[in-house]
Amino acid sequence: MFEQIENTVNSLKSLQKTIETRLDLSAIDTLIVIFSQMLGQDDETLQLLDAQERQTLVKEITHSGFEQLNGQDKRQVLQFLIVGTMLRDELQANYQITPDSIGMWVGFFIQELVQKSKQQHLLDIGIGSGNLVATIQQVLENETTQIVGVDNDDTLITLASGMSALLDQKWQLKYEDVVTATDVHDFDIVVGDLPVGFYPQSVSSDDFQVAVASGTLTYSHHLMIEKAIKSLKPGGWTFLLVPTNLFESDQASELLKWLQTDNVWFQAFIQFADKLFANTSSQKALLVLQKPGALGQQAHPALLAKVPELTDRSGNARFITEFKSWAQTNQQSQ
Numbered sequence: 001m002f003e004q005i006e007n008t009v010n011s012l013k014s015l016q017k018t019i020e021t022r023l024d025l026s027a028i029d030t031l032i033v034i035f036s037q038m039l040g041q042d043d044e045t046l047q048l049l050d051a052q053e054r055q056t057l058v059k060e061i062t063h064s065g066f067e068q069l070n071g072q073d074k075r076q077v078l079q080f081l082i083v084g085t086m087l088r089d090e091l092q093a094n095y096q097i098t099p100d101s102i103g104m105w106v107g108f109f110i111q112e113l114v115q116k117s118k119q120q121h122l123l124d125i126g127i128g129s130g131n132l133v134a135t136i137q138q139v140l141e142n143e144t145t146q147i148v149g150v151d152n153d154d155t156l157i158t159l160a161s162g163m164s165a166l167l168d169q170k171w172q173l174k175y176e177d178v179v180t181a182t183d184v185h186d187f188d189i190v191v192g193d194l195p196v197g198f199y200p201q202s203v204s205s206d207d208f209q210v211a212v213a214s215g216t217l218t219y220s221h222h223l224m225i226e227k228a229i230k231s232l233k234p235g236g237w238t239f240l241l242v243p244t245n246l247f248e249s250d251q252a253s254e255l256l257k258w259l260q261t262d263n264v265w266f267q268a269f270i271q272f273a274d275k276l277f278a279n280t281s282s283q284k285a286l287l288v289l290q291k292p293g294a295l296g297q298q299a300h301p302a303l304l305a306k307v308p309e310l311t312d313r314s315g316n317a318r319f320i321t322e323f324k325s326w327a328q329t330n331q332q333s334q
Helices: 002-023 027-038 044-048 051-063 071-089 100-113 131-139 154-166 220-230 252-259 313-329
Strands: 120-124 145-151 172-175 187-193 232-243 265-271 284-290 303-306
Touching: 002 027, 002 051, 002 071, 027 044, 027 051, 027 071, 027 154, 071 131, 071 154, 100 131, 100 187, 100 232, 100 265, 100 284, 100 313, 120 131, 131 145, 131 187, 145 154, 154 172, 187 220, 220 232, 220 252, 220 284, 303 313
Parallel strands: 120 145, 120 187, 145 172, 187 232, 265 303
Antiparallel strands: 232 284, 265 284
């Protein structure tokens, strides 16, 4: 099966490079054009090609074999295409997609901690190209989950729209700044691979308790952490990928102070294996919080853990057993 995935990726990559050169486009803009064509949508950029070139484009997409793949394999093809595109365009770190292995773990933690219901509403607070939420959906395949994704980057939200359609999903996507958004609330689950950096505008502590003193810019990922809790219904859960040094930054005191309020329950901070990241500065951990209310409770103690290397089978088995024991002890597993 991997050979079929590889052949499809190589076919679409070759086509991408051809169009990229012919029309003098960036790799990411070319990928958006290809996504549109794969979906049978008109794209004005393709009008720059002659009729014969457009026919060849359609033919090569058909011969790539994408439509013959199952949902999981389609997602992997799209992931490989997006990763290659990001590398070729040398895009900033916040454009990089969430690795599959991390997305799978996030899906596992959701399965173990979130109360099962007939229909769950999940918000991806910074959906990017959509790979994190697509991976989570793959893990939660037996559950009915309605997906809403928000991002303030028009290129990324366009990629996410293409991924959603190509995977036959019905994500509701919003092109807006989630920090100021007023229409994201009452979710069962909030996830996100948070962009790291300063929020470009001053934020009042009346609106966000994690905001720093007036005249200083607050970290955007701190604001998004608080926004995630505000977006949940009572008892709802948020699973956020954050820098491993989250509590060591110069603005950590405001964040820690908020985490000790009655507005939030700090449930877990789970680090991932070092080898998943290119360097120390890019390492991320999973921050697990819950909005007080419903049948939930503050865990005692909160879980501080690290996921073993992928190749450490016994270590992973032990980690899963210990995690489930912690969840059951704190009556979090439903």
